[in-house]
Amino acid sequence: MESLLILHAVAAVCAPWLVRRASLAVLALPPAAAFLATALGRLPARESRTWAPPLGLELAFRVDALAVLMMSLVTGVGALIMIYSARYFPRGDEWAGRYGVFMSGFAGSMLGLVAADNLLLLYVFWELTTVCSYLLIGYDPESRPSRRAAMKALWITTIGGLAMLAGFVLLGQAAGTYRISDILAHPPHVGPAAVVLILAGALSKSAIFPFSTWLPAAMAAPTPVSAYLHAAAMVKAGVYLLARLGPALGDVAPWREVAVPLGVVTMLLGGWRALRETDLKRLLAYGTVGQLGLLTVLFGSGNGGAALAGAAMLLAHALFKAALFLVVGIVDHQAGSRDLRELSGVGRSMPWVCGVAVLAGASMTGLPPLVGFAGKEAALETLLGTPLVPAGMVTGVVVGSALTAAYTLRFLWGAFCDKPGVAARETRRVPAAMFGPAALLSVLGLALAPFASWYGHALSGYIATFRDKGHETHVVLWGGFSLPLLLSAVSLAGGVALFLAREPVARAGAALHVLDSGQIFWSAVRRLDRFAIQLTGLVQRGSVPDYLTLTLFAAIGVGVFSLASGGPPRLDVPVVAWQRPEQLLVAALIVASAALALFARAYILLGVVVGITGYGTALLFLVHGSPDLALTQFLAETVSLVVFALVLRRLPIGPVRGRLPFWFRTGLGLAVAVVVTGAGMLAMGARTARPVGALMGAAAEQAGARNIVSALIVDIRAWDTMGESTVLVVLTLGVTSLVFLRRTSYHIEPGPHAPADRTRWLAATLPRGQRALAFEVVARLTFHTVLVLSVFLLFIGHSAVGGGFAGGIVAGMAITVRYLAGGRNELAAAVPMHAGVLMGAGLTLSTGTALAGLLFGRAALDLLSTDVTVPLAGHLHMGTGLLFDLGVYVSVVGMVQDILRALGAELDRQIDAEERA
Numbered sequence: 001m002e003s004l005l006i007l008h009a010v011a012a013v014c015a016p017w018l019v020r021r022a023s024l025a026v027l028a029l030p031p032a033a034a035f036l037a038t039a040l041g042r043l044p045a046r047e048s049r050t051w052a053p054p055l056g057l058e059l060a061f062r063v064d065a066l067a068v069l070m071m072s073l074v075t076g077v078g079a080l081i082m083i084y085s086a087r088y089f090p091r092g093d094e095w096a097g098r099y100g101v102f103m104s105g106f107a108g109s110m111l112g113l114v115a116a117d118n119l120l121l122l123y124v125f126w127e128l129t130t131v132c133s134y135l136l137i138g139y140d141p142e143s144r145p146s147r148r149a150a151m152k153a154l155w156i157t158t159i160g161g162l163a164m165l166a167g168f169v170l171l172g173q174a175a176g177t178y179r180i181s182d183i184l185a186h187p188p189h190v191g192p193a194a195v196v197l198i199l200a201g202a203l204s205k206s207a208i209f210p211f212s213t214w215l216p217a218a219m220a221a222p223t224p225v226s227a228y229l230h231a232a233a234m235v236k237a238g239v240y241l242l243a244r245l246g247p248a249l250g251d252v253a254p255w256r257e258v259a260v261p262l263g264v265v266t267m268l269l270g271g272w273r274a275l276r277e278t279d280l281k282r283l284l285a286y287g288t289v290g291q292l293g294l295l296t297v298l299f300g301s302g303n304g305g306a307a308l309a310g311a312a313m314l315l316a317h318a319l320f321k322a323a324l325f326l327v328v329g330i331v332d333h334q335a336g337s338r339d340l341r342e343l344s345g346v347g348r349s350m351p352w353v354c355g356v357a358v359l360a361g362a363s364m365t366g367l368p369p370l371v372g373f374a375g376k377e378a379a380l381e382t383l384l385g386t387p388l389v390p391a392g393m394v395t396g397v398v399v400g401s402a403l404t405a406a407y408t409l410r411f412l413w414g415a416f417c418d419k420p421g422v423a424a425r426e427t428r429r430v431p432a433a434m435f436g437p438a439a440l441l442s443v444l445g446l447a448l449a450p451f452a453s454w455y456g457h458a459l460s461g462y463i464a465t466f467r468d469k470g471h472e473t474h475v476v477l478w479g480g481f482s483l484p485l486l487l488s489a490v491s492l493a494g495g496v497a498l499f500l501a502r503e504p505v506a507r508a509g510a511a512l513h514v515l516d517s518g519q520i521f522w523s524a525v526r527r528l529d530r531f532a533i534q535l536t537g538l539v540q541r542g543s544v545p546d547y548l549t550l551t552l553f554a555a556i557g558v559g560v561f562s563l564a565s566g567g568p569p570r571l572d573v574p575v576v577a578w579q580r581p582e583q584l585l586v587a588a589l590i591v592a593s594a595a596l597a598l599f600a601r602a603y604i605l606l607g608v609v610v611g612i613t614g615y616g617t618a619l620l621f622l623v624h625g626s627p628d629l630a631l632t633q634f635l636a637e638t639v640s641l642v643v644f645a646l647v648l649r650r651l652p653i654g655p656v657r658g659r660l661p662f663w664f665r666t667g668l669g670l671a672v673a674v675v676v677t678g679a680g681m682l683a684m685g686a687r688t689a690r691p692v693g694a695l696m697g698a699a700a701e702q703a704g705a706r707n708i709v710s711a712l713i714v715d716i717r718a719w720d721t722m723g724e725s726t727v728l729v730v731l732t733l734g735v736t737s738l739v740f741l742r743r744t745s746y747h748i749e750p751g752p753h754a755p756a757d758r759t760r761w762l763a764a765t766l767p768r769g770q771r772a773l774a775f776e777v778v779a780r781l782t783f784h785t786v787l788v789l790s791v792f793l794l795f796i797g798h799s800a801v802g803g804g805f806a807g808g809i810v811a812g813m814a815i816t817v818r819y820l821a822g823g824r825n826e827l828a829a830a831v832p833m834h835a836g837v838l839m840g841a842g843l844t845l846s847t848g849t850a851l852a853g854l855l856f857g858r859a860a861l862d863l864l865s866t867d868v869t870v871p872l873a874g875h876l877h878m879g880t881g882l883l884f885d886l887g888v889y890v891s892v893v894g895m896v897q898d899i900l901r902a903l904g905a906e907l908d909r910q911i912d913a914e915e916r917a
Contacts, residue, residue, distance in 0.1 A: 001047050001061040001115055004034045008108025015100030024089065025433070027100050028082035031107050035075035038068055046117070046181075055120075056178040062117035065462040069311060070114035070240055073318045077232040078107045080437035084326055085224045087433040088333060099139060103228070106132035110233045114240060119168040119178045123161070126201075126237065130157045133234050137221040149217040152521060156204050156214045164201020164241075170194035180244065184465055187248040195255050198245065203259075206238030206292045209266040213517035216273075216285040223329030226281060231321035235292055239314065242299035243307060247465040250302020259300025264396035266293030271403025275498065276509040280328045280338040280415055284321065287364070287407050290400060291317050297397060298379055303470025304463040305382040311459055312375035312452070312475045316363060319445045320372055323360040324411070326438035327353060331415055333434070334427045340414025345424030347416030353430060354416045356442045361408045363445040365495070366401065366488055369477055371445050373488075374452040376401065378475045380484035385471025398491050405495020410502060452477045545660070552672050559675035582623045590616035598666065607644040611637055627801045628709040635809035639896065642816050646903040709803075722846050722884075725891050729839045732895045779821035783830065786814035794889050795882070804885030808892025815893070819900050831897050838894025846887030849880055 011018075011030045018026045037043050048060040063071070082103065089096045109128035116122040130153075138150030172178040175188035202208075207215035215235065219226055229235070242259065249255050270290030277283040295317070298310030330353055332338040335346055347354040363372030383394050418424070455475045456463075463469075479485070498505055539550065578584045593612040600606040618633035790810035793802035818830040831838075 001043060001063070002049070002059065004030070004037065004043075005108050005112050007033065008104055008111065012101050012104035012108065015104055016097030019097045019100050023086045024096060024100055025083050025086040027104050028079040030104065031075040031078035031082065031111075034111060035072060035079060038063075038071045038075060048117070051121075056118075056172060057120050058118050058179075060117040060121060060179060061112075061115045062181055063115060065459045066240075066243060066311070067115050069315065069459070070236070071111060073236070073315070074107065074110045074114060074233050077318060077322050077441070078103075078110075078228060080440065081224050081228045081322075081326075084227075084329070084434055084437040087431040088222070088224055088329055095139065099136070099222070102132050102135045102139075103225075106136065106229065106233070110237070113237060117180050119172055119180060119183075122180070122241075123165050123168060126164070126205075127158070127161055129234055129237060130154065130161060133157070133218075133229055136225045136229065137218045139222055139225065140220075143220065145217075146220040148522075149214075149220040152217050152518075153214040155521075155525070156211050160201045160204025160211065163197045163204075167194045167197030167199075167201065171198065183245075184248050187467070190249070190252060192252075192254055195249055195252055196258065198241070198249070199255065199258050202238035202241040203262065203296070204238070205241070206235050206296065207266075207289050208238070208262050208293060208296050209269060210517075212266060212270065212289050213521055215289055216282050217518060219279070219281040219285050223281065223325060223332065226285070227322045227325035227329070230285065231288060231325050232318040235288065236314065236318070239292060239295045239299060239310075242296065243310060243314075246299055246302055246307055247467065250300075250466065251468050256300060256302045260297050260393055263293045263296030263300055264393050264400070266290065266296065267400035268293075268396060268403065271400050271407060272509060274407035275403065275410060275502065276506040278340050278414075280331065280340060280411060281325070283340075283407060283411055283414075284324055284328065287404065287411075288321055290404060291321070291364075294379065294397065294400060297393070298382070301383075301386055301470070302466075303382075303386060303468040304466035305470030305473035306379075306386060307466060307470075308456055308459060308463050308473050308475060309375065309378035309382045311462075312371070312378050312455055315448075315455075316371040316375040316445065319441050319448075320360040320363040320370075323438050323441035323445070324357060324364070326434070326441070327357045327360070327415070330430055330434050330438065334430055335425045337425070340410075341419075342422065343415055343425050344417075344419040344422035346427060348418075349425070349427040350416075350430060352439070353435065354412075356435075356439045357412060357415065359446060360438075360442040361412050363442075365405045365408045365492065367492075369446070369449050371449045371452065374449060374455075374475055374477055376488060377479060377484045378473050380487050381479070381482075382471050382473040384483060385473075398487050399494070401488070401491035402494030402498065405492050406498035406502075406505075409495065409499040413499070449477050549660070549668070552668055556668075556671050556675055559679060562679075580623060583620065586616050586619045586623060589619075598662070603648050604645070607641060607648070611641045611644075614640070626709070628803065628806070631801055631806050632803075632809070635806060635813065639809060639812060639816070642820075643899055643903060646900075721888065722843075722850060725846060725888055726843060728895060729843060729891060732839070732898050733836075776821045776826075779817045779826075783814050783818055786817075787811055790814070790889075794885060804888035805892060808889040809896075811889070811893050812896030815896060816900060827897075827900055831893070835894045835898035835901060838897065839891050840894075842887045842889070842891030842894060844887070845890065846884050849883040849887065852880070 007030045011027055015027060043063045045064070046060075046062050048058055051057040051059050085099070085103070089099065106129055109125050109132055113122060113125035113129060116125055134150045134154040137153055138146050140146045168178070171183065171188070171190055171194050174190045174194070175183045175186070177183065204211040215230060218230055221229070246255075267290045270286045270288070270293060274283050274286035274290065277286060291313075295310055295313055298306045298313060301307075328338055330350070331343065331346060334350065335343060337343060359370075363370035366373045366376035380394075380397070383397060452475045456473070539546075578587070590613050593609050593616065597606060597609045597613070600609055614633065614637035618630045618637065621627075621633060622630035790807040792807075793810060794804055794807035796802045815827070815830050819827040822829075
């Protein structure tokens with residue numbers, strides 16, 4: 001299964017090149033290969049690969065009878081659509097390559113969706129189909145209707161998908177697993193919230209009322225997209241979800257109570273609206289909405305008999321509706337219109353195309369001897385025999401079938417018949433590549449009908465998974481004279497009558513049309529936009545104090561809500577004032593610094609006082625026996641102070657006055673302190689398992705490290721470290737880019753005080769009155785020694801206090817001292833390499849080191865490992881983790897250099913420019 005998905009992904013990536021060199025028809029090979037593998041039974045019944053076990057994520061696939069049915073439709077119809085598209089789009093079409101990318105991506109995503117055996121994996125493919133459909137519907141970016149239709153489909157299906165994800169989480173937690181096969185084997189007890197959320201995702205994807213509005217609007221997409229996504233594949237995803245989870249949730253309220261009534265309403269509304277449409281594609285779109293309603297009724301009934309009938313209708317609908325959409329594409333392509341008021345005499349000029357449409361339309365109406373007839377008879381039989389389905393619902397299905405017959409006749413009449421007063425439409429010759437797929441799909445509706453009795457046997461394994469077997473249903477080509485046959489005849493007669501009265505019916509439909517779903521949707525979107533703008537204007541004022549105040553209030557709100565909803569807290573944590581006298585002294589220093597910060601009225605004093613609290617925290621780490629954390633905190637605090645001092649050069653140094661009253665700020669701070677402290681105590685008191693810290697020693701020893709903190713950062717949680725490094729790099733680039741916003745380059749111009757002779761030992765750019773010769777000499781003399789110390793900290797990180805981050809900060813401090821002593825030219829002399837190169841090289845080294853182990857079948861950082869003894873340095877652990885740490889080291893050096901260039905050298909340039917002006 002994975003190989004088929006990879007094949008589709010490769011086809012999507014290579015699609016632009018393949019389309020330019022060959023044709024869109026080449027992209028039919030991946031779905032055709034998947035169809036052959038499915039039809040020949042070459043796919044394993046189960047396949048799984050571990051992804052993220054703690055989150056319940058796994059690449060798990062299962063190919064059962066239901067999956068085989070859907071995979072056959074997705075791949076078989078997909079291959080035919082690609083062949084059809086090769087002639088639908090003119091040769092040299094500039095958008096054909098993009099179309100190939102999105103269609104191949106959609107086909108692969110849909111294939112993964114129907115084969116997924118994990119709820120979370122199914123959701124991943126679900127959203128991939130949503131994204132691909134958005135891109136396909138908005139195929140023409142210059143068309144406003146296409147863009148609006150794509151946005152509408154994205155909004156509705158994405159919101160439904162998010163609701164479905166919440167339902168999946170509730171279902172998975174209740175079942176103790178996200179494996180779908182396990183959930184079906186042992187259905188859990190779930191509440192109505194999970195059922196409603198899952199139904200929201202399924203119904204929105206299949207355009208069931210009240211989510212129907214997006215599907216007719218999506219007809220702005222090219223016709224092959226409509227034939228695939230909106231007939232055979234995407235809109236079937238929601239129905240497939242009902243079919244897949246029906247055995248476990250079909251008898252859980254309110255599954256049946258929601259799905260069946262909404263399905264009937266959708267069938268009636270879709271069919272009624274189709275009777276007054278003049279655009280052939282929109283007519284078929286509303287018909288599709290109605291027939292999706294019937295499928296929802298069958299699969300929403302929650303029993304095996306209805307599911308068997310639903311599966312039969314699923315197959316029939318994909319065949320006849322895809323064929324009819326392709327026919328519309330042929331008529332539009334060859335006759336130049338798809339408005340039934342403008343088409344006349346097309347049936348005489350394209351008789352074979354007309355025959356294909358009649359055959360597909362007869363299957364859609366439910367005439368024998370076609371698969372549509374077998375599915376419709378089975379549906380009526382099972383609904384009549386299911387006591388849980390009210391008689392009113394059965395009546396609604398019969399009326400909906402009459403509407404189906406009426407709009408089918410309207411379609412055939414509008415597309416192919418002669419119309420009084422309308423000139424016969426001239427048509428061109430139909431290419432075989434366009435006619436063949438439509439004809440094959442239509443003929444299959446006839447050829448598969450004799451095998452209808454075999455259908456129930458093929459799906460017996462799936463039907464057996466239902467706890468409620470329902471009425472015994474037979475999918476047969478001819479079941480004799482019975483009540484279902486009588487109801488079919490009644491619906492057919494009613495459809496003919498509605499068609500004959502088509503003009504009055506269309507006028508009645510227009511008169512009764514009071515609310516436009518499209519207008520309601522866009523009105524809601526505009527109101528949401530206005531609300532968002534007003535809320536943004538209220539909250540996003542560009543004031544950092546306001547942002548901080550809102551954040552702190554949010555933290556307090558979370559704490560209050562937790563206490564209110566969770567009941568009285570249980571604080572079983574012993575409170576110890578201090579364990580060692582050093583802790584009391586350091587705590588007093590931190591409290592005094594915090595109190596002094598409240599009364600500070602100058603930026604520079606405030607920065608120093610806040611820095612003292614950071615140094616005090618580092619001392620607490622040291623007192624508690626965490627020298628690694630203490631060293632990192634000391635170094636990071638020092639760099640922060642330097643950055644703060646650099647920024648202050650462009651800010652007023654005088655006294656400042658807080659915008660908020662002193663009592664308000666004090667109370668807010670105390671409230672946050674209480675919430676944070678209480679949350680920490682509650683978390684410690686709620687612990688039931690053994691603390692993970694007790695296991696770190698053994699884990700570090702297994703990783704070959706004597707330093708637990710370093711082993712945690714570089715070995716045990718290396719992926720987290722890599723992610724954090726990436727975030728820091730992105731933040732650094734973001735901040736510095738704001739400084740260079742109006743400059744086209746990061747290159748720092750030489751200062752006006754730069755010496756003419758670049759070979760001089762001191763290359764200071766500071767004015768003579770600002771130079772401190774002793775400082776410059778000491779900075780130069782100690783620079784290389786400090787760099788050697790930083791490298792030493794890098795190498796001993798696995799064995800003692802140190803590591804890549806600490807070493808990088810120490811190296812950054814050496815560079816900072818060089819800059820403070822000599823200015824811009826000293827910075828350029830200290831680090832001649834571009835900061836972006838250093839950050840990129842560091843991230844590449846860390847990522848490459850982690851991935852190298854995976855490429856050779858080992859753990860991420862378990863490729864190389866050895867212990868050596870180095871004179872003066874002692875025992876060193878050399879391995880892949882050291883290379884990973886080296887990447888962190890280089891990234892940190894690059895970040896410090898970038899900060900100095902932006903907040904230091906660039907500000908120097910601005911100050912010089914202002915002085916010269």
